[in-house]
Amino acid sequence: MGLRIATFNHLLNQHPEVRADLALHAGRRIAITLPPIDLAGVVTADGWLAACEGEPEARLRLKHGVALAQLSGREPALSDIVLEGDIELATEVGRIVRRLQWDATEDLSRLVGDVAANRVQGFVRSLFGIKGEIGGRLLENWVEHLREEAPLLARKQDVASFVAAVDVLREDADRFDKRLALLQQQLADKPPVR
Missing domain, CATH: 3.30.1050.10 (SCP2 sterol-binding domain)
Known part of the structure; x- marks a missing residue:
């Protein structure tokens, strides 16, 4: 930590x-x-x-x-x-x-000096410039594909509706249990028929 x-x-x-x-x-x-x-x-x-x-x-x-x-x-x-x-x-x-x-350039300048740090920064920007942008877009599209077209990742709305449905089912089951317990209690309180 x-x-x-x-x-x-x-x-x-x-x-x-x-x-x-x-x-x-x-x-x-x-x-x-x-x-x-x-x-x-x-x-x-x-x-x-x-x-x-x-x-x-x-x-x-x-x-x-x-x-x-x-x-x-x-x-x-x-x-x-x-x-x-x-x-x-x-x-x-x-x-x-x-x-x-x-600010990576500032940290790098402490190790190799200002001139070398600025050169490294320029090199990295040119290296990852358009390629980095394309890579980022490809990654975003891949994540969207996993969410939308090949649903390996769940969308937030789908998870929220599933959780809501589970909550409703749990509440219905609780009401059923209480109703069943009430009916059993009423049955137990009735005198036996002879």
């Missing part, structure tokens, strides 16, 4: 204004999950995240669609973010975390 918190704090260090906004929630326990990564801690008065014990007050569960959207420069779909616990806190943390962007 320490390495994950250190990585998150490193991102916060690159964005002092984001850290200042996070500091407004000092003492609150938060968690951010993007499988297989699970990050949890308490917000410090300086806007850092520190390890802590206990359950988080708010959790953001991010689906992989958020990472795909981030890579392609799009806004993530609301269905790709699940808020749990204190919804107000989770929403605010989500807004704060959304503003975090890793």
Whole structure:
């Protein structure tokens, strides 16, 4: 957990204004999950995240669609973010975390210098420019294919309607059990016929 918190704090260090906004929630326990990564801690008065014990007050569960959207420069779909616990806190943390962007060139410049870091950045952009965009679109289309045409992945609406149907069935079964118990009680209370 320490390495994950250190990585998150490193991102916060690159964005002092984001850290200042996070500091407004000092003492609150938060968690951010993007499988297989699970990050949890308490917000410090300086806007850092520190390890802590206990359950988080708010959790953001991010689906992989958020990472795909981030890579392609799009806004993530609301269905790709699940808020749990204190919804107000989770929403605010989500807004704060959304503003975090890793400045890889800055980190690379510390290792190899500014000129070499800018050259590497230019090379990577040219390498992944149109190819990266095509790859991202292919991946999005593949996920859509799995959801729509070859239903290996369930659509959110289908899952929601299935869950609703299960809830109705459970309620009907509960009513049936109560009615059956009432009829059995009435039968037991009747005097035997001779």
